[in-house]
Amino acid sequence: MAMNEALHPRVQQVQAALHAGGVDVTVRQIDESTPTAAAAADYLGCDVGAIANSLLFMADDEPILVLTSGAHRVDTGHLAERIGAARVRRASADQVVAATGQVIGGVAPVGHPAPIRTYLDVALLEYDELWAAAGIPASLFAITYAELLHVTGAIEVEVD
Template sequence: MTMPSSAHPRFAAALSELGLTDVEIRAFPDATRTAAQAAEAIGCELSQIVKSLIFVADGEPVLVLMDGASRVDVERVRAELGAETVRRADADLVREATGYAIGGVPPFGHLTAMRVLADRGLLVHTVVWAAAGTPHTVFALGPTDLIAHAGGSLADVREQPAGAAR
């Protein structure tokens, strides 16, 4: 089966290699670069959007998969990885490590193999949506399958609301 032309070619190839030939790619005329834009375009909850965020831990790129309604707690990522330092990657490093621009980074199909942390909160949904390699395309998958295909380890790396128990 041929992949839809709307998916980024590298991502379409990754889907094919993983045997995910029945995954539907949805394209939108307006960018779905932010989680809020994607949720509005799809008509789903903000927390059903998977953000694929690149961080740098002790000089190495790391992918964190986080729901669209939450923020990553960098200190929790640092502790989970046992790293000395963790910081958000800049746009150039994101493109260099993944092959995609910020706003279109999918959870897998990257240029560089990297460690992947997936926030446990993604598992509360039956279906989640993630970027398909461009700011205009998304795809849906069950969270367990998405995390497995990304090679992710489950972790609690979301920022907790002020006053919440850690």
């Protein structure tokens, strides 16, 4: 995408949130949708584990965001124990939009209407460069683990 083309409003929100959080990265709106970690890894030519999936769950009745490696599946029972919740379950598509303002496949780690308690999968430490969605399925940005931890204020956790 040419730099002078307008970014989608959700992508602009994510870019603004990253900059406001002190992280100087540039989001990219791309010409194809990459709604899964595998699709994003294929597009970028990187390991699927370097994709930082932003997944919304309900911890009891509270939305939580889990930033996990694209190579992992979140063990909800294990996660519930780790975070002190009675039950953790995947959020519905409507709950995802309500909490993040973004659609499944494009959920970013930041840029939401209100703060969401966030957890960061320590498995992502394995990668020097991570990639995350930026508000829509056809968007990506590169970030380091340390920057992601800083900008989200996440709690580090093992998710599987």
